[in-house]
Amino acid sequence: MDFISFLTSLVTSLIIFVVLMLCFAWLSRKPENHEIYYPNRILKGLDTSSRTRNPISWIKEAISSKENDIISVSGVDTAVYFVFLSTAFSMMVMAGIVLLPALLPVTITDHSVKFNNTTSNGTFSELDKFSMGHIGQKSPRMWVHLVAVYWVSLVTYYLLWKAYKHVSEIRAAALMSSEVRAEEFAILVRDIPLLLEGETRKEQVNSYFKAIYPDTFYRSMIITDNSKVNEIWEELEGYRKKLVRAETVYGQSKTIGKPEGVRPMNRIGFLGLLGKKVDTIEYCNEKINELIPKLEAEQKDTLRDRQLSSALVFFSSTVAAASAAQSIHARMVDTWTVEGAPEPRQLIWSNLSLHYYAREVRKYVVYIIVALMIFFYMIPISIISAFTTMEKLVKLLPFIKPVVKIVPVRTVLEAYLPQLALIIFLALLPKLLMFLSKAEGISSESHAVRAASGKYFYFIVLNVFIGVTLGGTLLGNFKDMEKGGLQKVPEILGKGLPDNATFFLTYVALKFFVGYGLELSRLVPLIIFHLKKKYLCKTEAEVKEAWAPSDFGYATRIPGDLLILTVTLCYSVIAPLIIPFGAVYFGLGWLVMRNQALKVYVPSFESYGRMWPHMHSRFVAALVLYQVTMLGYFSAKKFIYVFLIIPLPIISLIFAFVCNKKFYGAFKHTALEVACHESKETPNVERVYRSFLPPSLTSDKLDADHYGTA
Amino acid sequence: MDFISFLTSLVTSLIIFVVLMLCFAWLSRKPENHEIYYPNRILKGLDTSSRTRNPISWIKEAISSKENDIISVSGVDTAVYFVFLSTAFSMMVMAGIVLLPALLPVTITDHSVKFNNTTSNGTFSELDKFSMGHIGQKSPRMWVHLVAVYWVSLVTYYLLWKAYKHVSEIRAAALMSSEVRAEEFAILVRDIPLLLEGETRKEQVNSYFKAIYPDTFYRSMIITDNSKVNEIWEELEGYRKKLVRAETVYGQSKTIGKPEGVRPMNRIGFLGLLGKKVDTIEYCNEKINELIPKLEAEQKDTLRDRQLSSALVFFSSTVAAASAAQSIHARMVDTWTVEGAPEPRQLIWSNLSLHYYAREVRKYVVYIIVALMIFFYMIPISIISAFTTMEKLVKLLPFIKPVVKIVPVRTVLEAYLPQLALIIFLALLPKLLMFLSKAEGISSESHAVRAASGKYFYFIVLNVFIGVTLGGTLLGNFKDMEKGGLQKVPEILGKGLPDNATFFLTYVALKFFVGYGLELSRLVPLIIFHLKKKYLCKTEAEVKEAWAPSDFGYATRIPGDLLILTVTLCYSVIAPLIIPFGAVYFGLGWLVMRNQALKVYVPSFESYGRMWPHMHSRFVAALVLYQVTMLGYFSAKKFIYVFLIIPLPIISLIFAFVCNKKFYGAFKHTALEVACHESKETPNVERVYRSFLPPSLTSDKLDADHYGTA
Known part of the structure; x- marks a missing residue:
């Protein structure tokens, strides 16, 4: 060039x-x-x-x-x-x-080199004068x-x-601020060993951590396989969005000239291009009513039957959580592995259940x-x-x-x-x-x-x-x-x-x-x-x-x-x-x-x-x-x-x-x-706990049934 | 051969x-x-x-x-x-x-090799028949x-x-036994940062650990440079041994034929070969009486002025100590470095004050x-x-x-x-x-x-x-x-x-x-x-x-x-x-x-x-x-x-x-x-603390003066 x-x-x-x-x-x-x-x-x-x-x-x-x-x-x-x-x-x-x-x-x-030896094509541009290629070999x-x-x-x-x-000061200052951060009270526990007969995962985790931290252990949240419940929840959310959209379209179509408006219609077949034409608002309402009980049933199933070998463990003190995240808990180091919990929003749920060697x-x-x-x-x-x-x-x-x-x-x-x-x-x-x-x-x-x-x-x-x-x-x-x-x-x-x-x-x-x-x-x-x-x-x-x-x-x-x-x-x-x-x-x-x-x-x-x-x-x-x-x-x-x-x-x-x-x-x-900074407000660990619940599992009914009774 | x-x-x-x-x-x-x-x-x-x-x-x-x-x-x-x-x-x-x-x-x-190709001197003994050298090259x-x-x-x-x-089970079983082990309650803290004006080392360490472990921190022991006090203590012990020996010799010399006995004598010069001859028992008593106040003064000096930037920190719970030994305490990881305390008898005091980079x-x-x-x-x-x-x-x-x-x-x-x-x-x-x-x-x-x-x-x-x-x-x-x-x-x-x-x-x-x-x-x-x-x-x-x-x-x-x-x-x-x-x-x-x-x-x-x-x-x-x-x-x-x-x-x-x-x-x-094993007896952390004191620093007077008041 x-x-x-x-x-x-x-x-x-x-x-x-x-x-x-x-x-x-x-x-x-x-x-x-x-x-x-x-x-x-x-x-x-x-x-x-x-x-x-x-x-x-x-x-x-x-x-x-x-x-x-x-x-x-x-x-x-x-x-x-x-x-x-x-x-x-x-x-x-x-x-x-x-x-x-x-x-x-x-x-x-330096005029010792008239042209650059190292370039193969023999061209020598003005720019090269400013580069070290212009200096002769062995030149002092x-x-x-x-x-x-x-x-x-x-x-x-x-x-x-x-x-x-x-940076280290910025980090420390931010972590020492009196604001309550959910992840400061929790640790992520993976590779929980196999259950004993007649014990639930929750009992196993709770009894294990209660023995080690009798004063600071608060409660635990077992990680579940949410793929099914997420699917239903996303479907439901999709219909909810569609419904809002259809209602807006319907509302906008009620002009002065046409006060009854045009009810939006859609086809229910492949990509909305084939199949029967239905009234969108009615169809969505129907689907939503159908999906809500299905979601609730699936939520219960998930929490009961799809428990995996990982958990989030909550402590009532930040020092206890920070110290727990750094300590070896089990004799076999490939079980009960701990790490500091990340922020709720950045937790990758689907990866949490993978085992150590995997x-x-x-x-x-x-x-x-x-x-x-x-x-x-x-x-x-x-x-x-x-x-x-x-x-x-x-x-x-x-x-x-x-x-x-x-x-x-x-x-x-x-x-x-x-x-x-x-x-x-x-x-x-x-x-x-x-x-x-x-x-x-x-x-x-x-x-x-x-x-x-x-x-x-x-x-x-x-x-x-x-x-x-x-x-x-x-x-x-x-x-x-x-x-x-x-x-x-x-x-x-x-x-x-x-x-x-x-x-x-x-x-x-x-x-x-x-x-x-x-x-x-x-x-x-x-x-x-x-x-x-x-x-x-x-x-x-x-x-x-x-x-x-x-x-x-x-x-x-x-x-x-x-x-x-x-x-x-x-x-x-x-x-x-x-x-x-x-x-x-x-x-x-x-x-x-x-x-x-x-x-x-x-x-x-x-x-x-x-x-x-x-x-x-x-x-x-x-x-x-x-x-x-x-x-x-x-x-x-x-x-x-x-x-x-x-x-x-x-x-x-x-x-x-x-x-x-x-x-x-x-x-x-x-x-x-x-x-060990002091927080201004007494931390509400219950709220901290709830912030880790994925949206597809959040439900008032469930809280009472499953989470409330530990 | x-x-x-x-x-x-x-x-x-x-x-x-x-x-x-x-x-x-x-x-x-x-x-x-x-x-x-x-x-x-x-x-x-x-x-x-x-x-x-x-x-x-x-x-x-x-x-x-x-x-x-x-x-x-x-x-x-x-x-x-x-x-x-x-x-x-x-x-x-x-x-x-x-x-x-x-x-x-x-x-x-295998008879394919008549003599070993690889030995240089051509000798081939009976023993080699049993070795793989006897197998021919490329042999199936x-x-x-x-x-x-x-x-x-x-x-x-x-x-x-x-x-x-x-082995892992033996170790766990031994560590879980209900016996009280001193080192389980302590951690070794090294690289303590420089003192602030008007603060003692003890105050610094105590306030630091009290803030982090308000419930479980018990007390601390500052590591001191004991070289001088050890020297005096060894001299004293030497004279004490000599005295016992001289008294035994004197006692044995009191035979029936010679009831007054022979008082042992020694020269005080180079290697006991030169110098003035003295009565050993008197000389040793004199030296011991001279050294005891010197030792006590030196002990006080050591504890006050020869404090180093390391300490042993004692906790009232074994879980707290085990967890503290594994956690990062300071933002700058080359300060306040911690490790589990070893047994008192195997602590190498002279190495404790070395700094991280040293x-x-x-x-x-x-x-x-x-x-x-x-x-x-x-x-x-x-x-x-x-x-x-x-x-x-x-x-x-x-x-x-x-x-x-x-x-x-x-x-x-x-x-x-x-x-x-x-x-x-x-x-x-x-x-x-x-x-x-x-x-x-x-x-x-x-x-x-x-x-x-x-x-x-x-x-x-x-x-x-x-x-x-x-x-x-x-x-x-x-x-x-x-x-x-x-x-x-x-x-x-x-x-x-x-x-x-x-x-x-x-x-x-x-x-x-x-x-x-x-x-x-x-x-x-x-x-x-x-x-x-x-x-x-x-x-x-x-x-x-x-x-x-x-x-x-x-x-x-x-x-x-x-x-x-x-x-x-x-x-x-x-x-x-x-x-x-x-x-x-x-x-x-x-x-x-x-x-x-x-x-x-x-x-x-x-x-x-x-x-x-x-x-x-x-x-x-x-x-x-x-x-x-x-x-x-x-x-x-x-x-x-x-x-x-x-x-x-x-x-x-x-x-x-x-x-x-x-x-x-x-x-x-x-x-x-x-x-987190439970111990049968309530641990006496004060006794645990005392077991870490080196013999040259153990003294009833000192305990009241220096260790008692934290």
Whole structure:
């Protein structure tokens, strides 16, 4: 890719971004769009009218908002995500301040290499002058680069340490707040052993925990297999919605000219297209009356006969629950396994009954599948990146030659083709990874999100970053690859990196200009909402459903950010021009997401910052990858003081170890000094207990019958 | 080594054993030796007279003793050691029953190989006919050996599983007994953060734990730096002993002929050899009177000014203590770290104040030192095993030729020289490893013993077993080694094993005949005791000290047994003749140690079987080594179905993983269902608290002043 197409790509991205910003400023002021631009505020019952007519007032609001505002509006997880963004941003700024003025002059003024030896096609663009490929082999100028690697590493250690400490304080403060949180009083018990003759599951669990916690045990809730009752309940809810909709339609049809109205009709056959035509209101009422007793019978059956070998156990004190969640209860550790209960809303009921070894086996099976997937996808990605240049594409597919001869088409294609292919390709994956993570038998949504995020991170770093770099080098240095095998990966990575610098520069720019532009303007949800509102939604509830905001989607958002971080870190010294791009990515990201957190997204769970250790360790992994790559690159450049880099990965590992030992424990479990806060109100453990009941099992009758008598 | 010298060695060992047995039968019946042969019974106040005159009555007693007798006489740790011995014995017997009749005929009747290809010197003794070296390459007869490997592995899994379950039950039963155990009410807290201004350490600890455990917290004991007070206390005790001794001597000197007696005198200078002569009784009294107030002052100083950042925290309930020992207390996990308190007698006070990272650093430094030591000692061991044959020795040191020409000298030398060199060499090590393990900062004796035992195991397996095998092969197949490098170790091991089979046969025989003979007859302690009693001991206390029995010395005993186990396992199929030797080793060991446990040794600590997981995992490691070796050996024999062995090491690792997950947790911590047993008597937590005070700090005055007022 030459300089012109790089600039074209940048300018096009910028134009798209400006257009999207203007769209946002214009659209967000219209009251009929407020449901799309302020759903979080609407749900919280807050004022939605913009206070000023200034199109950039959202920036002011975002900057002036405090961390505590974010915590109160959107929760600790969101605040922690901002800590991550600001840490990455600070790192980029601190690296840029030193590296740009130090490295660029040193690099540009080196005239020892007239053309780049390492690129295979012999082209040499203006951009490469700013990269380390311009430095001659064995040049003493690389001392500056070596010091730069140390500077970036030290800055990262400092910022990460500060951030971990800060997050740990936020988490503790949130957990120590006097608010009553249901999950603080409960633990999840799995792998309950087989029942003795003549004992009910409830008696078994109650007597077991009463013996251990005579004073603090409150009651237990046996996990049941709810699949049948959920089915009936969903059917019932479906008919209830249909009924409301039919009544609304009927009400609207009573115009002045036609006061009797038109009773809505529907067919009861396949997809409402075949079968007998019936009066919808009557039909729904009939069905509802039929289903209610069926649901009640099924609820009783479920509670009595479909009890599984798991339970939620409730305590009257938070310290007892926190301590119970961390202790071994049974002599055989694969029975009566305990963990802290997650929030009621994020409990994955269908996974709770899986047995210990089933969970272990599933976990490893999923790991193997994911590993295969990562390496299986390597092949198409390598092919894509081999097509990165038009020349190669034309060489392979000669029939497209006439098309790419048209200059504008060619430029656009050159600029976007590979990146777009990559982005579309990656959009297919997250759902599958989330499904696989849940298949592991994880008990809570937030944990599943973390697991999916981890898998996605490995996938994109291995495939996009290493895959593209190696793939690009594959055609050029194929013989080297063959000779060295996998052992030479760092060296080949070192050699291959400078060739792909502009590709990643464009990738980062595209990500932040177009990505954040679309994020802020919310054009797609806006269009969908207006279409739905006009043609589909009849009732209030349906309209509300149409604009209901999503959550942050951490499972893909965080790996995406971590990929950009890895890329910018690895290129920071080789091609320091990437640093401002990285800084803009995280700075702009912070701003846009701050706006979205305050006004748009509503988190679907709260894990009190448990995502942080996950992000932290991958941040450190990116740093180690960077240090190893630099080791390979300096070696490829035959710089004899390259051994001075060797301590860095070791220091990084020690840093990760110390952080893990110092902070991680309190993220895995609730520290007792945190759990023993005093609550203002006396906690109503009965209400806590009820909050864990799934909606399909909630019924006034049942409470008296089954739950009341323990 | 040829067949004659092997037989000579066996017969000599047997004769020594018989002589030692006769010594034991004769000596143990004499009342003046009872302190050596029945110290445990004497200390417990039991009857020591043998009931019969039968010289093998001890065997009857050993066999008829039940596991519960052992637990009540010698504790759970001893009972667990017998579980290990009987498991190893059962494994040997079950392996022998199938392998000997199956493998020997198959091996002997193979005439395809006339002489062993793999030995370099071309000698081929009668013994080798029984070993797998006699089977021709690619012979289908190896199917039998392959099935034998599976049989041995499956038997081992079955027995280990049963044993782990059994040990786990013994441990739980012991911990659930109604007896009050001090350590069940306490936890050890380390890494207490810095004090705030105007707060004492005691206030800090008490307020912290009172907040978390308002109902169950009892009191705390701050760990102090006792080095100074210990010094004074030891000096004082020394003078007290001297005084008693001097008074006894003085009393004995008052004979009828000389009623005034002779007052003992001593010099007060260097080692009692120089300086002024003084009256010992007066001098000691003077010193004692001088030291008592000094000790009291020092005790006060210590308790006030030498407080360290660790404490023992006492609870009024066992469940609270067990649960507290497993929970994270502080947000920063490197502060307020907790662990279950060990027994008072095994607490290593000097290690308690080490900080978290100091412990971590020490741990890794010790690991590095031990690793260096293991590989540094490799060199002398290799040289020793290269001298294994007389021929080689004579070749290297021609001047000893005249000596070794005398046939009896030569035979004895051939039989014992290498083994003795090895045994003496190994005797140097355990103290150093124990010192290194304590330097890691471990808080209890039993844990230090486990750590030292682990190090010693790695040492002897790597150096004795692998070292001797590789060393023996080194001279023969040096070129192979050079070519293959470390990657070929399993193959070389496979090739080298049959050559060294007789060496290890002799080694095992020597170990059990001479080792257990000496163990049972206790000749060395007997001689030392009688010498001391006659020439050194004057007072009752001194005599008691002279016969005071030691503990089992698990730190070297268990690795020694595990080495024999590894050797016999690895040779079980290659040279099945070793199996009876292994069976005798563990069978005889069980008998002899049973006698010693009932009558001689007194354990110095009780860890409720925490040694078991340690033994179990090394047992499995030996099995994996065996399976990998067989993989190498079958490959060397060019047996094409060798791949059928590959699943075995994988199964072993899964087995280890499942055992670890199922059982280990309850060994690491006390399971709460075990801790919540009801005790018959109301526990006196004050007495529990006092039992943790070190003797140098125990004083009635202090209790009132310092401990009483919390």
